[in-house]
Amino acid sequence: DNSITKPEAIVVKGSRILFLGKLQEALIKAGDTAIKINLKGKTLIPGFNDNHTHTLAAGSFYSEIILWNKTCEDIALIINEEAKKKKPGELITGNSWDYPTCPKPHKSILDKAAPDNPVFLTQYSGHAAWVNSKMLDEMGISKDTPDPKGGQIIRDENGEPNGILRDTAMGTSEYGKFIKQILSPDTHKKLINKALTLYQEAGITSVQDNTWEPFTVRLLKKYRDSQELSCRFTCWPLGDSPLYYAFTWFTSFDNHDTWVRKGLVKYFSDGAFSTRTAWLSKEYADEPGNVGSPRYTPEELEKIVLHAAKDKQQITFHAIGDRAVTEILNAVQKAQNLHPWTKELRFRMEHIQIIHPDDIQRMKKLGIVACVQPFTLCNPQKDITLLGKDRAIHAYTFYSLFKAGVPMAFGSDIPAEVDYQPLLGIYYAVTRKSKNGTMGPLNSKEGFTPYDALYCYTMGSAYAEFMEHQKGSLSKGKVADMVVLSHDILSISPDKIKDVKVIMTIVGGRIVYKNDIL
Numbered sequence: 001d002n003s004i005t006k007p008e009a010i011v012v013k014g015s016r017i018l019f020l021g022k023l024q025e026a027l028i029k030a031g032d033t034a035i036k037i038n039l040k041g042k043t044l045i046p047g048f049n050d051n052h053t054h055t056l057a058a059g060s061f062y063s064e065i066i067l068w069n070k071t072c073e074d075i076a077l078i079i080n081e082e083a084k085k086k087k088p089g090e091l092i093t094g095n096s097w098d099y100p101t102c103p104k105p106h107k108s109i110l111d112k113a114a115p116d117n118p119v120f121l122t123q124y125s126g127h128a129a130w131v132n133s134k135m136l137d138e139m140g141i142s143k144d145t146p147d148p149k150g151g152q153i154i155r156d157e158n159g160e161p162n163g164i165l166r167d168t169a170m171g172t173s174e175y176g177k178f179i180k181q182i183l184s185p186d187t188h189k190k191l192i193n194k195a196l197t198l199y200q201e202a203g204i205t206s207v208q209d210n211t212w213e214p215f216t217v218r219l220l221k222k223y224r225d226s227q228e229l230s231c232r233f234t235c236w237p238l239g240d241s242p243l244y245y246a247f248t249w250f251t252s253f254d255n256h257d258t259w260v261r262k263g264l265v266k267y268f269s270d271g272a273f274s275t276r277t278a279w280l281s282k283e284y285a286d287e288p289g290n291v292g293s294p295r296y297t298p299e300e301l302e303k304i305v306l307h308a309a310k311d312k313q314q315i316t317f318h319a320i321g322d323r324a325v326t327e328i329l330n331a332v333q334k335a336q337n338l339h340p341w342t343k344e345l346r347f348r349m350e351h352i353q354i355i356h357p358d359d360i361q362r363m364k365k366l367g368i369v370a371c372v373q374p375f376t377l378c379n380p381q382k383d384i385t386l387l388g389k390d391r392a393i394h395a396y397t398f399y400s401l402f403k404a405g406v407p408m409a410f411g412s413d414i415p416a417e418v419d420y421q422p423l424l425g426i427y428y429a430v431t432r433k434s435k436n437g438t439m440g441p442l443n444s445k446e447g448f449t450p451y452d453a454l455y456c457y458t459m460g461s462a463y464a465e466f467m468e469h470q471k472g473s474l475s476k477g478k479v480a481d482m483v484v485l486s487h488d489i490l491s492i493s494p495d496k497i498k499d500v501k502v503i504m505t506i507v508g509g510r511i512v513y514k515n516d517i518l
Helices: 023-030 055-061 072-085 107-113 133-139 173-183 185-202 214-225 242-250 298-311 322-338 340-345 357-366 380-387 389-393 398-403 422-431 450-464 494-499
Strands: 009-013 016-021 043-046 048-053 092-097 119-123 128-131 151-155 161-167 204-209 232-235 260-262 265-268 315-319 348-351 369-372 408-410 482-485 502-507 510-514
Touching: 009 023, 016 023, 043 450, 048 408, 048 450, 055 173, 055 185, 072 092, 072 107, 072 119, 107 119, 107 128, 107 133, 107 161, 119 133, 128 133, 133 161, 173 185, 173 214, 185 204, 185 214, 185 502, 185 510, 204 450, 204 502, 214 232, 214 242, 214 260, 298 315, 298 322, 298 340, 315 322, 322 340, 322 357, 357 398, 369 398, 369 450, 380 389, 398 408, 398 450, 408 422, 408 450, 422 450, 422 494
Parallel strands: 048 204, 092 119, 204 232, 232 260, 265 315, 315 348, 348 369, 369 408
Antiparallel strands: 009 016, 043 482, 119 128, 128 161, 151 161, 482 502, 502 510
């Protein structure tokens, strides 16, 4: 809290912060019966608030086969071993394969590895799947199947599906898997517990979650009531989906609850870079003629935005490509002309991986919150392949947005990106290098200061969910969500930020994680 001189001690009463200041005054405020914790020179910061999570999917992701950095040959061997454990016809799933290490995925590779089982492997962005012939048959996809709106069935030179399905072409297989997990109470709890453990260890005390369905909301409330919930949730439904109606009809929220809250409504405007489905103004460098796959026409976007503005409902759009960002801003501008209060609704855009320079000032003027994920900076070379060097250099202009006064929040999009730890995210935002430091930065001027990056992960994320008066800083009266770090990330070398350890995570005044360092 910048209004307070650097405090020596903090006093927590119940679930909220009572006092920050000098140690002697803190001891008097706390009284003789208080529990006292000596941090021994370690660093205390506000809890991290992840602006974009898929908690159930994260629990599933880290319980499945992870194919990150595996070659096509590696993946074939792994799937073959899995097939030996399965009955004929039983589904084999995995995630996080990607083109840099498996450049030519094809259904024939999986057909040979698992001839008797359908195989569904999600690409690391979550916006594509690699499937075998049995899976294509189960999905009813053939040579004569047209591309669905907002998706692509990739085909060989003869027009036959080659096993790669992008965005909406993935169908409901992924959702079907999650529905089965949700309807099994034991599995549902296991996956949520897995994700909560990841959050505890990473110092994440709040998440803004793509919850989408009512069963997880109910489970989170049960955990809250039994004091098993170790992270605060703002829960989102998915707009323009049958899941939206289920979420709306079968969930209820207390507006004063700081643990499980109702959030915005989310929409997808495009796909992802790595699947070449993000909606660009110019074609992909390595796929001439392809500018991506918009989910909506400009007219349809306008209708969604106008409806939300009229109802005074906060919404967000998944928007990765510059054309998607421009069209959304056009729609919001029209809405604000009709409904001046629209700016106060804090409409958001998620990801914003490339934006036209003129649109930066438009975002500020319209009050759009930029909810970005620094983890997208992890592979500069891949961006050069997709966009060409000139465009790649000018991608991810997050700091330009921040300096222009656009409200900014940080998060992970777990599990769409393989990593999710906030300290690693801050490292990416500050250095703009790859994880091992060997690639990048493509544009060092877009690097954040450690302080500004920390702000975006705490106060910035709190603002994005209308909670800046409740959390985001160590301030009197706010919830006692705090993290103890092994080092002060504001004073060490930026390259070492990713190696800093979370020593303790405190949520609502309760220690939910502690390692052996302190």
